[in-house]
Amino acid sequence: MSTHQSGLRPDLAAIADMIRPGARVLDVGCGDGALLEYLVRTKGVDGRGIEIAQANVNACVARGLAVVQGDADTDLVDYPAQVFDAVILSQTIQATEKPRVVLDHLLRIGQRVAISLPNFGYWKVRLGLLAGGRMPRTQTLGYAWWDTPNIHLCTLADFVDLTRECHAAMVEAHALNDNGKTARMNPDSLTRGVLGPNLFAQGGVFLLKKS
Amino acid sequence: MASIRHSSSAEGAGPARSEADTPSSHVMRFGLDRPLELDSGQSIAPLQIAYQTYGTLNADRSNAILVCHALTGDQHVASVNPVTGKGGWWETVVGPGKPIDTNRFFVICSNVIGGCMGSSGPSDIDPSDGKPYGLNFPVVTIRDMVRAQKRLVDHLGIARLLAVVGGSMGGMQTLQWAASYPDCVGAIVPIACAARHSAQNIAFHEVGRQAIMADPDWHGGEYQLFNTKPSKGLAVARMAAHITYVSEMALQRKFGRNLQNREAKSFQFSPDFQIESYLHHQGASFVDRFDANSYLYITRAMDYFDLAEEHGGQLSDVFRVNAARFCIVSFSSDWLFPPAENKRIAHALNAVAAQVSFVEIKSDKGHDAFLLDEPEMFATVRGFINHAALELT
Numbered sequence: 001m002s003t004h005q006s007g008l009r010p011d012l013a014a015i016a017d018m019i020r021p022g023a024r025v026l027d028v029g030c031g032d033g034a035l036l037e038y039l040v041r042t043k044g045v046d047g048r049g050i051e052i053a054q055a056n057v058n059a060c061v062a063r064g065l066a067v068v069q070g071d072a073d074t075d076l077v078d079y080p081a082q083v084f085d086a087v088i089l090s091q092t093i094q095a096t097e098k099p100r101v102v103l104d105h106l107l108r109i110g111q112r113v114a115i116s117l118p119n120f121g122y123w124k125v126r127l128g129l130l131a132g133g134r135m136p137r138t139q140t141l142g143y144a145w146w147d148t149p150n151i152h153l154c155t156l157a158d159f160v161d162l163t164r165e166c167h168a169a170m171v172e173a174h175a176l177n178d179n180g181k182t183a184r185m186n187p188d189s190l191t192r193g194v195l196g197p198n199l200f201a202q203g204g205v206f207l208l209k210k211s
Numbered sequence: 212m213a214s215i216r217h218s219s220s221a222e223g224a225g226p227a228r229s230e231a232d233t234p235s236s237h238v239m240r241f242g243l244d245r246p247l248e249l250d251s252g253q254s255i256a257p258l259q260i261a262y263q264t265y266g267t268l269n270a271d272r273s274n275a276i277l278v279c280h281a282l283t284g285d286q287h288v289a290s291v292n293p294v295t296g297k298g299g300w301w302e303t304v305v306g307p308g309k310p311i312d313t314n315r316f317f318v319i320c321s322n323v324i325g326g327c328m329g330s331s332g333p334s335d336i337d338p339s340d341g342k343p344y345g346l347n348f349p350v351v352t353i354r355d356m357v358r359a360q361k362r363l364v365d366h367l368g369i370a371r372l373l374a375v376v377g378g379s380m381g382g383m384q385t386l387q388w389a390a391s392y393p394d395c396v397g398a399i400v401p402i403a404c405a406a407r408h409s410a411q412n413i414a415f416h417e418v419g420r421q422a423i424m425a426d427p428d429w430h431g432g433e434y435q436l437f438n439t440k441p442s443k444g445l446a447v448a449r450m451a452a453h454i455t456y457v458s459e460m461a462l463q464r465k466f467g468r469n470l471q472n473r474e475a476k477s478f479q480f481s482p483d484f485q486i487e488s489y490l491h492h493q494g495a496s497f498v499d500r501f502d503a504n505s506y507l508y509i510t511r512a513m514d515y516f517d518l519a520e521e522h523g524g525q526l527s528d529v530f531r532v533n534a535a536r537f538c539i540v541s542f543s544s545d546w547l548f549p550p551a552e553n554k555r556i557a558h559a560l561n562a563v564a565a566q567v568s569f570v571e572i573k574s575d576k577g578h579d580a581f582l583l584d585e586p587e588m589f590a591t592v593r594g595f596i597n598h599a600a601l602e603l604t
Contacts, residue, residue, distance in 0.1 A: 024564075054587050055573065061538060061568050062594025064602065068557055068569040078558055088531070 007036055011116035014205040015088055015205075020116045023085035026050070026109065028072050029092035031129060033060035039188040040065070048084075050075060076105035077195050084110040091203075093159075094115050095149040103166050112171065112209040121155030121198045134158045140202055156197060156204045157190045169211035175201035201207075225326070226294045227500050232336075234261040235293045236286055236322070239363055246358055247324070250482035250515075253349035257338065258299030260320035260363050261329025262286050263602030265305060266313035271456055273604040275369045276311055276596070277396075278320040278358060280382035280583075282452075283501055285328040288320045289313070290451025294500045303584060310593035311376065315418070315600065321363050323356040323384075325509050327502035330359070334435060334502050343431035351508060353380070353516045357387040361395070371395050373595055373603055374425075378581035379548065380509070383516050386556065393533045398599035400592060402540040404579045405552035406526050406559070407517035412547060415455050416510040416512055419448030421587070423503045432504055445503040453493045458544035458577035462486060479560075519559075526559035536566040538595040540581070540588055543571055547578040 001036045006013055017123070021024060021043040027036050030049030033056070039045045049055050049067035060067035068075070073096050074091070087110030089102070095115055097194045106113045118140045128136030134156065135145040154162070156175075161172060173187040175197040182205060189196045190204075197204070228563050239260045241247070246256035263286040268275060276570025278301065289299040289306045304566045305311045305318055322330035325348070333348035366593065371450050389399050408416075423429055426444030434440050454462075463471060466486040470476070473483065482488040522528035537560055541553035550571045557569035572587045574580040581588065 048561070054570075057568075057570055058587065058590045058594055061570070061591055062596035062598055064536075066536070066566045066568050068554075068561070068567075068571070069571045070554075080562070 002079050006042070008035060008038060011176055011181050011203060011205050012090055013036075014176075015116060018112070018172060018205075019045060019086050019088075019127040020039060021045070024048075024083070025086050025088065025162065026079070026084045027090075028076070028106065029089060029095075030056075030060060030065075030067060031090075032056045032097050033063045033065045035090065036060070037063045040066065054155075071183060072102055076109065079105070079109045080081070082111060083178040086110055086112045086114055089113070089115045091116055091118065093150065094153050099152050100162060100165065103162060103168070104166070107166060107168055107208065107210045111209065113166065113168070114202055114205070115208065116176070116205040117156075117159060117199050118191045118203045119152070119156045120153040120170075121157060122202050123199050126199075138202075147172045152211070154203060159204065160187055160190050160205070163206070163208055167211050168208040170206060171209055172205075172207040176203035176205060177201060217596065219226050224547060227502070228334075230294050230329055230589075231327045231332065231334045231442070231502060232277075232329075234322075236261040236263050236329055238262075238329060238393070239346050241362070243266075247355070247362065249355045249358075250352040251350050254557050255331050255349060255351075257326065257330060257358065258322070258324070259329065259331045259335070260321050260359055262319060262363060263290055264320075265318040266316050267318040268367075269604070271604075272369050273371070274315065275317045275319060275364070275372050276374045276376060277364065277372050277388075278305060278311070278318055278377065279318060279360070279381035280323065281377070281379035281381050281447075282513065283497070283506075284381070285326065286320045286322045287328075288318065293308050300582060304589065304592060310589045311596055312593075315445075316373065316596075319364070319367065321360055323361045323380075323509065323512075325351045325356070325505060328503040332502070333432070333504035333508055337435075343433070343435040345435070345504060348452050348504070348508065349509055350515075352512050354381045354391060354581055356512065357384050359393055360384070360388075361392060364395075371397060374398040374599055376400040376402070376592070376596075377404075377413055379404055382548075383513065383518075386518055387516075389533055389535055390529045393535060394529075396535055397603040398595070399535050399537045400540065400595065401537070401553070401556065403542055403548050403553070403578055405548045406424075406519060406529075407555050408554070412455075413514045414450060416514055418451050420449035420507050420510060422451070423507060426503075429503065430603075432507075433463060434503070441499070441503045442498040443505060445498045446502065448506060449483065449501075449554075450490040450494045450495040453490060455547045456577060456579040458546065458575055460544060460575045461577055464575070487526050526555065527562040530565055531563050531565070533565050536559070536599060538568045538570070538591065540570045540572065540591055542574045542576070542577045542578070542580040542588075545578045545580065 037048040125136040173183040228233040246254035322328040382401035423444035426441035429441035469485045471488045519526040556591040561565035
């Protein structure tokens with residue numbers, strides 16, 4: 001997978017570009033803290049993380065980050081409304097038990113919500129199921145069906161529907177393309193027509209706000 | 212007036228007794244002109260604080276870490292305990308190359324006031340009548356313990372501690388440091404603790420205290436005058452407390468319903484089960500090293516601990532002016548100080564935008580996990596302390 005000049009994964013680099021310097025940021029499912037550390041170092045943000053895996057939590061602590069070991073499905077309810085300028089959820093919504101509830105909380109907690117997710121409508125995924133008759137396994141979705149943490153996969157078009165359900169306004173939308181680069185897209189192109197990023201993008205990165 | 216000395220053990224009434232009066236640790240003494248004012252309105256004078264240090268204080272005095280001990284712990288974090296002859300209680304965490312690396316850091320640990328390992332406590336001689344204080348020793352609080360520690364740290368010439376670290380009652384002290392002296396500590400590591408003692412925890416402590424006070428050898432706290440000690444009561448207190456330190460699962464795994472040195476149940480009341488004889492052993496070995504009145508005083512201090520009490524129950528307000536960074540560590544099977552209680556502290560700190568991390572380590576070892584081999588705890592503490600040192604020294 002190619003990387004941004006920041007050394008970050010492409011979706012994280014796209015998210016990083018959405019964050020204003022000095023912002024208060026909550027990264028939900030912050031992993032080993034690479035994005036948060038980058039944001040703290042280069043943009044002087046006041047960064048906080050939530051992470052469930054012990055090894056990742058230890059990595060964050062060793063980077064000097066403020067991280068709370070916990071679960072997006074159960075812990076977001078404890079965060080007061082509108083205390084963060086931006087809330088980040090990268091490659092995590094598909095692994096939550098209740099994506100709708102999680103998104104509602106994110107929109108409540110943050111002024112802006114930056115979110116990246118894999119696209120189950122990506123043509124290789126569709127082809128894998130259509131031609132192979134098996135649950136698709138791709139570069140970004142590399143798990144066997146019985147082993148995957150991704151219990152709520154969706155297409156980018158499906159996700160746009162959810163944002164409408166949650167009364168979220170789309171501030172920015174980016175497609176994560178085959179070449180490992182991100183490209184700005186018109187979110188309406190996801191739900192109109194058959195050809196477009198919903199078929200060709202491996203994933204999407206969105207910036208939302210409560211409308 | 213304060214003086215530091217290194218005393219040798221006194222002859223006579225056993226190692227526990229002599230460590231209480233004339234400890235083999237460093238000792239700092241404050242005379243009658245420097246009383247320690249207490250929450251109760253009373254004071255302690257003269258005041259004696261016994262402590263150990265490990266590692267070397269650097270030139271700008273920025274590498275000092277205070278370790279706070281738990282209810283029945285002492286200052287011997289990483290050195291042989293003179294009473295038991297066993298290694299320090301946290302040698303897995305403190306020492307050369309350990310998570311709190313004494314090759315880099317200057318580690319201080321002092322016996323709490325009210326204790327029985329050389330700091331002022333109920334078994335000391337009351338200068339007003341030449342007899343042991345017993346229950347005439349003033350009731351102390353966690354804040355009083357921290358006041359004494361602050362005095363020690365001041366006299367060691369350390370204006371700001373790099374970190375304060377402790378588990379259980381030691382964790383309470385770390386929180387009290389953040390509340391009382393926010394400008395004097397850079398990083399706080401409360402482990403397996405809470406910002407207040409719960410009703411259930413007070414209940415267990417009261418069972419222990421009543422067991423001690425019901426022992427006829429307690430003599431209203433004056434047992435030293437009778438040349439005896441309430442060993443049976445103190446042992447029962449320790450047995451009851453010990454159950455709270457371990458998880459149901461760990462007890463079941465370790466002992467199950469196994470019988471002790473016998474093939475069948477005896478149909479008598481001698482210990483049939485392994486768990487019974489294990490608890491008996493815990494009780495018996497405890498009374499050799501710990502003073503019953505100290506147990507009363509220190510459990511009382513924990514019961515009185517409620518950090519938010521002065522702020523109308525608003526824990527966030529306690530930390531409103533805090534620039535320190537926090538790393539709160541809890542254990543999943545700890546039912547004495549459950550993860551939710553630890554997390555409450557993290558939420559309160561988050562609410563005032565303090566730098567706080569919260570860790571919930573999966574372990575089936577219960578509350579005692581913080582004293583045991585828990586590699587994830589070691590990794591958390593090491594990473595946190597090292598990064599704090601990077602920014603603060």
